[in-house]
Amino acid sequence: MLRNIAFLQGSAVKASDGDVGTVRQIYFDDEAWGVRYLVVETGDWLRDRQVLISPYAVSHSDPGSSAVHVKLTRLQVRDSPNIDTHKPVSRQHEIQYLRYYGYPTYWGGANIWGMGAYPAFDESATAALPLGAFPVVGPAPGADDPLADTHLRSTEGVKGYHIEAIDGSIGHVSGFIFDDEAWVIRYLTVDTRNWWPGGKEVLLATEWIESIDWFGSSVSTMLTRDAIKQSPAYDDAIPVNRDYETALYEFYGREGYWSKQRV
Known part of the structure; x- marks a missing residue:
């Protein structure tokens, strides 16, 4: 379904065991136009810390509900890698983030989401592993691929x-x-x-x-x-x-x- 991305901003992000925070902005990549991350303000719960939520985690986001439901727990979000939204998100940080959650990389493949057209992957392959121990699935940056150049942009900035x-x-x-x-x-x-x-x-x-x-x-x-x-x-x-x-x-x-x- 096609939706105006403005409806995501301000939406509550709900984990399986409670609220995580509110969507403040959206990062997309300027090559494939894929929506890569929701930037979520956690409020008093995590002292106003901002965290990234990948579409890989989204279970559903019903139009008109003002809520994004994710397949995560509050503990997972709490222990996720820190991000400084005042600086560009580096490829190294993305690798750290993807390794933490066990998500495949989206870059280096033939489609919007690497080898697939949708943000989907086999969760059973990493279900038994502890948090932070997941391998990154997909190609790592090569010698000619600067770690800082991820082509991520904020919709608000554009x-x-x-x-x-x-x-x-x-x-x-x-x-x-x-x-x-x-x-x-x-x-x-x-x-x-x-x-x-x-x-x-x-x-x-x-x-x-x-x-x-x-x-x-x-x-x-x-x-x-x-x-x-x-x-x-x-x-x-x-x-x-x-x-x-x-x-x-x-x-x-x-x-x-x-x-x-x-x-």
């Missing part, structure tokens, strides 16, 4: 980036639409109202993004301003369904991602 069409500016990033099964960002929501009279909010598929200037805070696409202006309007009060997606892709003359073998 909001407001200018959208640059092939023939000029047309809007700014106002939000994100993600697939809550594959945990991948499918669309940026683009607000064009500050760029042209009578503007509207539209969707820009992440696969149509040509490049991102992280220093200049802009997102570039090979689409034209006129095409974006004429594209189907997006209404955040109405869920994005397959009919809308089909109409959007047909408008641009593109093949839908759902018809391809890889996601």
Whole structure:
């Protein structure tokens, strides 16, 4: 199901034995657009410490419930590796985190989640091991793969980036639409109202993004301003369904991602 990622922010995270905290921001990787971690503020329980929760841990997150249920205990979360959200999350920290929980790596494979299209793995393979003793499943960084370069970005940090069409500016990033099964960002929501009279909010598929200037805070696409202006309007009060997606892709003359073998 496609959902606006804003609905995750502020959601309560519930472990099997009680509340963990509240989602404050979301980290995604800027290559595959996979949602890699929820950054959770634990509040008084852990003295306002922030922890990472991977989609691997999510059992379900029902739309409208304002809660994310995870297959973890409060003890597991308490003893998880510390994170400093004021600094970039390094690959070394990710390896430490994945080893602690026994999760496979998502990098180095052919799909969004390494060897798979969804954040799923065989939990029985590590069920008998003590916490922190799990091997990391998947390729480790090589000599040419800097440990600090993980391509992780915060959705809050990218909001407001200018959208640059092939023939000029047309809007700014106002939000994100993600697939809550594959945990991948499918669309940026683009607000064009500050760029042209009578503007509207539209969707820009992440696969149509040509490049991102992280220093200049802009997102570039090979689409034209006129095409974006004429594209189907997006209404955040109405869920994005397959009919809308089909109409959007047909408008641009593109093949839908759902018809391809890889996601």
